[in-house]
Amino acid sequence: MKAKTKSATSFLIFFVAFSLWHYYTSQKVNAAQTQEVTIKFAAKVGNKPFSCGSNYKLGKPATTVTPLDFRFYIADITLIDNNNKAIPIALNQDGKWQYKNVALIDFENKTGACANGTVETRNIVVGKIPQGQYKAIKFTLGLPENLNHEDSTLAPSPLNLTSLWWNWQFGYKFARIDFAHSTKSQPTEIHQHKHGEKEAGNAFFIHLGSTGCQAETSSQKPTTKCTNPNTAIINLANFEPSKNTIVIDIAKLVANTNLTKNQVDTAPGCMSEPNDKDCTGIMTVFGIPFGGQTSVKQTFFSVK
Incomplete structure (x- = not known):
């Protein structure tokens, strides 16, 4: 025994x-068998670097503007290997800039006119991926539906920024790119937007987000998917993480937009509403079909 x-x-x-x-x-x-990968981003305004304390001539006709904000969310970041296989990047869960499959890119630094932002900036995405050779990148500008309609006051970072949130019904601002200018827009009255924002007429605000989200009140989540998700799938060829940088040019974004005029009965700038013609050129650059378009090619992101 x-x-x-x-x-x-x-x-x-x-x-x-x-x-x-x-x-x-x-x-x-x-x-x-895995390697750490860093995806680098750079903000430009034409041939100049982006800076909160600088003035730029933008739009059509050219108007002197001062940046107020420049932030956006991306999700589902994938690299394409030499066999054309899409390999998702497992993002580092750093508790601040990256959560699950989402990352925040933030170019404003709360200096100059960017008083609504944060001191810290973020121009990289960091994660792990199987070792190999990669030739292209793919990601989504915006948030996935399952994360878009959370309470920003309770959500983990980087989804806890109330300045990048409308309400439960419409969810988050996927991108916030704001300008101020000295010319009063027409109409000049302060306008209360249905997303809850109140903004004056001497500014142009670009807030990309979902619209057509059905809910009984703005404090409730939609019961169905939003009619206009307003996310964009970005495909960039000839991209190697160790060699290349993704460039974002806000001069291109507003190249065909008059920043001093505003459609009557709409908020200053573009709040992603389908009836707002101030969004037409901007949405096209984002690569989001708008105003009856079926498909468009984005020009906001490029590879350097």
Whole structure:
């Protein structure tokens, strides 16, 4: 009986030791098969770097504007390998800039006129991916539906920024790119937008987000998917993470937009509403069909 007990104990010890050895070995193998990857972003205004404290001539006709904000969310970031296989990047869960499959890119630094923002900036996305050679990148400008209609006061960072949130019904502002100018827009009265924002006429606000979201009140989540998700799938060829940078040019974004005029009975700028013609050129640059268009090619992001 003692011999059997001793034998069983020895087997158990061996089994546990083998299991631990196998676990740690597999962990090392998995670690060796993955690599950390950093995706770099750069903000430009034509041929100039973006800065909160600078003035730029933008739009059509050219108008002197001062940046107020420049932030956006991206999701589902994927690299394309040399076999044309799409490989998702497992984002580092840093508790601040990245959450699940979402990352925040933030170029404003709360200086100059960017008083509504944050001091810290973020121009990279960091994650892990299987070792290999990659030639292109794909991601979504915006948030996935399952994360878009959360309470920003309770959500984890970076989804906890109330300045990037409308309300439960419409969800988040996927992008916030705001300008101020010295010319009063027409009409000049302060306008209360249905998203809850109240803004004056000497500014042009670009707030990209979902519209056509059906709910009984703005404090409730939609019961169905929004009619206009207003997300854009971005495909960029000739991109190698170690060599290339993704460039975002806000001069291109408003190249065909008059920043000093505003459609009557709409908020200053573009709030993604389908009846707001001030959004036409902007949505086209984002790569989002708008105003009856069926498909458009984005020009907001490029590779350098």
